[in-house]
Amino acid sequence: MSRKGDCWECEAYPLGCNAPMESFWGSLKNELVQHRKFETREQARQEISEYIEVFYNRQRKHKRQGYLSPAKLTQRYYATLHAA
Numbered sequence: 511m512s513r514k515g516d517c518w519e520c521e522a523y524p525l526g527c528n529a530p531m532e533s534f535w536g537s538l539k540n541e542l543v544q545h546r547k548f549e550t551r552e553q554a555r556q557e558i559s560e561y562i563e564v565f566y567n568r569q570r571k572h573k574r575q576g577y578l579s580p581a582k583l584t585q586r587y588y589a590t591l592h593a594a
Contacts, residue, residue, distance in 0.1 A: 530574075533574075534566075537566070538558070538566075541561070542557070542558065542561045543558070567579070567581055568580075
């Protein structure tokens with residue numbers, strides 16, 4: 511485990527252990543948060559939750575996953591697993 515400012519690289523992620531999470535936060539901020547002014551914290555919580563559950567996990571295509579959404583990648587994984 512690395513300390514703040516001292517990122518150790520993981521074997522699975524050449525850009526570092528935090529790269530997938532940093533990518534997610536960057537996408538969330540760029541695609542939703544920076545373009546909105548939320549009236550209440552509850553509205554922000556609700557819209558961010560909807561972004562994650564509906565758009566990011568089910569529809570948004572991810573380059574690192576062969577331009578598949580996480581939902582499609584999971585479906586493909588289980589279909590392959592059961593076919594074998």
